[in-house]
Amino acid sequence: xxxxxxxxxxxxxxxxxxxxxxxVDCTMRQGEVxxxxxxxxxxxxxxxxxxxxxxxxxxGRILIDGEAxxxxxxxxxxxxxxxxxxxxxxxLTGMAFQQFNLFPHLSAAQNVMxxxxxxxxxxxxxxxxxxxxWLGRVGLSARADHYPGQLSGGQxxxxxxxxxxxxxPRLMLFDEVTSALDPELVGEVLQVIKGLAAxxxxxxxxxxxxxxxxxxxxxxxxxxxxxxxxQGDPKEMFLRPGTERLAEFLKSSSFQ
Amino acid sequence: xxxxxxxxxVWRSFDLLLGGLLLSLELAAVALVIGAAIGLVVAFALxxxxxxxxxxxxxxxxxxxxxxxxxxxxFTYFALPQLGIRLDKNPSFVLTLAIYAGAYLAEVxxxxxxxxxxxxxxxxxxxxxxxMQIRTSLVVPLMIRNVLPxxxxxxxSLFKDTSLAAAIAVPELTFEARKINVETFRVIEVWTVTSAxxxxxxxxxxxLMRLIERRLAIPK
Numbered sequence: 463x464x465x466x467x468x469x470x471x472x473x474x475x476x477x478x479x480x481x482x483x484x485x486v487d488c489t490m491r492q493g494e495v496x497x498x499x500x501x502x503x504x505x506x507x508x509x510x511x512x513x514x515x516x517x518x519x520x521x522g523r524i525l526i527d528g529e530a531x532x533x534x535x536x537x538x539x540x541x542x543x544x545x546x547x548x549x550x551x552x553x554l555t556g557m558a559f560q561q562f563n564l565f566p567h568l569s570a571a572q573n574v575m576x577x578x579x580x581x582x583x584x585x586x587x588x589x590x591x592x593x594x595x596w597l598g599r600v601g602l603s604a605r606a607d608h609y610p611g612q613l614s615g616g617q618x619x620x621x622x623x624x625x626x627x628x629x630x631p632r633l634m635l636f637d638e639v640t641s642a643l644d645p646e647l648v649g650e651v652l653q654v655i656k657g658l659a660a661x662x663x664x665x666x667x668x669x670x671x672x673x674x675x676x677x678x679x680x681x682x683x684x685x686x687x688x689x690x691x692x693q694g695d696p697k698e699m700f701l702r703p704g705t706e707r708l709a710e711f712l713k714s715s716s717f718q
Numbered sequence: 719x720x721x722x723x724x725x726x727x728v729w730r731s732f733d734l735l736l737g738g739l740l741l742s743l744e745l746a747a748v749a750l751v752i753g754a755a756i757g758l759v760v761a762f763a764l765x766x767x768x769x770x771x772x773x774x775x776x777x778x779x780x781x782x783x784x785x786x787x788x789x790x791x792x793f794t795y796f797a798l799p800q801l802g803i804r805l806d807k808n809p810s811f812v813l814t815l816a817i818y819a820g821a822y823l824a825e826v827x828x829x830x831x832x833x834x835x836x837x838x839x840x841x842x843x844x845x846x847x848x849x850m851q852i853r854t855s856l857v858v859p860l861m862i863r864n865v866l867p868x869x870x871x872x873x874x875s876l877f878k879d880t881s882l883a884a885a886i887a888v889p890e891l892t893f894e895a896r897k898i899n900v901e902t903f904r905v906i907e908v909w910t911v912t913s914a915x916x917x918x919x920x921x922x923x924x925x926l927m928r929l930i931e932r933r934l935a936i937p938k
Contacts, residue, residue: 516840545849553846563841567859567936576855577845611938622841629845 465528467492467664468513468633474521475508482508484688485522490633490666495659497675497696498668500685501711506668509685510635513666514555515548526554526632553581556626560638562618564610570597570621571606574628581629596624600654616647620654627658634658636667652678672715676700684708727902728911731894738894739915742880745812745890750876752816757823762853764824765831775824782821788882790814795886811883819876826868830861863934870927874920881916891915 468490475483483505490496498506511517513524515532524531531551534541543551565573574593578584584592597606600620610618619639626634636655640648652674659665659678669675675682676696683693684707692699692708703709728735763775782790794814795807805813834857842852862869881892895912899905 514844516843549843549846549848552843555844557841557844559837559841559844561837563835563837565838565841565856567863576842577847580851580855581846609937611936625841625845 464491466490466525467494467527468666469525469528470509470513470522471525472522473509473512473519473524475505475512475517475519482688483512483519486685486688486690488683488690488693490664492664493662494681495663495665495679496667496681496683497679498666498683498685499670499672499675499711499715500691501714503687504685505688506685507637510557510637510666510668513633513635514552514557516557518542526551529554549581553577553629554631555633555635556629556631557635557637558619558623558626558639560641562610562615562622562642564618564622564625566610569607569609570602570613570624573610573621574625577625577629592628593624596628597621599627599657600624601650614647615643616650619643619647619651623651623654623658627663632664634663634665636665636669638668638670640669640671670715672700672712684711686711721906723907724904725907725911727904728898728907731898731902732911734894734898735891735912735915738889738891739919741888742877742883742890742892743919745808745815745880745883745888746873746877748812749815749819749880750873752812753819753823753876756816756820757827758858760820760824761827761831764828779821779824782818783825787814787818787879788885790818791882791885807883807886807888811880811886811888815876815879815883818879819872822872822875823869826865826872827861829868830865831857833864834860863936866927866931866934870924870931873927874923877920877923878916 466489468488470486470488473483473486474481486505486509498509500506508517512519513531519532529551532543532548534543542548565576568576571590571593574596575586575589578589578592579586594603594606597603600623602617602620602624605613605617605621610621613621623639639655640651643651648671652671655665655667656678667675667679679696681693682696682699684691684699686707692703692705699708700712703712760775760778763771764779767775791811791814794805795810798805838856838860839852842856847855880890883890884893884896887893891912895908899908902908
């Protein structure tokens with residue numbers, strides 16, 4: 463049995479007195495593509511953001527390749543790791559955001575190059591080669607020197623995915639990456655993600671695209687009110703939901 | 719009205735005025751560099767720094783912005799030596815102007831920092847940049863672009879404020895003009911030429927800033 467890529471053990475997170483994650487347990491193996499579904503406020507995005515420490519969490523552990531993320535526990539005392547150490551751990555995962563979040567003052571290529579230069583310590587020339595390679599992979603070779611403001615939403619999101627993947631992460635996190643896109647631009651982004659899945663990239667996707675989750679995932683996780691209610695094979699779960707909550711959720715979502 | 723205009727005396731001393739103008743520009747430039755450094759650090763403290771940094775930063779901005787700059791100049795030059803801090807008049811004035819500008823620039827930069835979208839910083843974190851790398855590669859470059867228009871007016875104010883250095887006999891433009899005035903009695907001529915020099919210089923500074931703005935503009 464190989465070591466799991468990602469483990470969450472009793473993950474708890476609260477904003478003030480409101481508990482948004484109430485003990486999430488999950489194990490993910492290398493190469494898995496997991497879609498996280500659930501209504502808004504169920505904790506999906508928060509869980510994703512805990513994995514790369516964009517959110518602090520108050521209880522439980524997250525392990526990537528067996529390495530504890532974000533906090534050290536010495537003699538029962540929990541302490542946040544140093545910023546430098548957390549920055550290094552964040553680079554283990556790549557993330558694509560709902561709002562793309564490209565660096566507006568940098569061209570598409572420079573967006574991809576920044577992390578390669580600053581984090582991976584590549585030379586500009588090396589970084590440029592890698593950036594062009596990944597922009598080619600997402601179909602944007604011709605747009606390398608365009609600025610985010612000159613690109614469509616779908617193109618921006620593809621640059622953002624290239625920026626994350628170019629860092630060669632162990633795991634990709636996709637946070638509702640098509641939710642801010644015009645309907646006709648959704649396809650091109652999903653196509654890129656499908657391609658990455660086919661190549662064996664490990665991925666966690668928070669998504670509202672039920673059809674896509676159904677087609678691309680090796681596993682689906684259904685969250686409700688801060689806990690995982692149900693998980694399993696998408697074909698099985700979508701056609702024969704094991705809980706009332708999931709059945710209701712599927713009925714109210716666009717999946718049929 | 720027995721006054722006939724005669725610019726000859728002013729032209730004879732024109733190199734003095736130009737020398738004064740040059741010194742004014744120098745004073746403003748040095749004060750801007752030091753003031754911008756102060757302003758940047760204070761702005762970061764004001765916008766989300768820990769309380770032990772934010773409180774002193776707030777105190778600094780409040781005190782300095784509520785003091786007339788002339789009082790500040792006189793205080794630094796005449797009162798500080800009594801406390802054992804003795805500075806020559808040029809450094810004394812530059813330091814005062816820098817501290818004064820720092821308080822205004824801190825507010826300008828703070829507004830700029832708040833305009834940098836959170837998502838951009840998060841995207842920086844997500845690729846593994848450290849908080850300091852995010853500041854230098856993302857936050858400051860974006861903030862500067864946002865504040866360039868207000869920076870331009872601060873720079874022009876700063877340059878005009880150098881005229882107050884005349885109060886402590888720093889030989890900048892206004893001081894030289896007053897000297898020529900006293901020596902030649904060509905009152906209207908001296909102050910007309912001096913005013914023109916200020917106006918032209920400010921217009922050139924504004925044009926330069928617009929050029930920088932265009933250079934740094936993000937293509938859309």
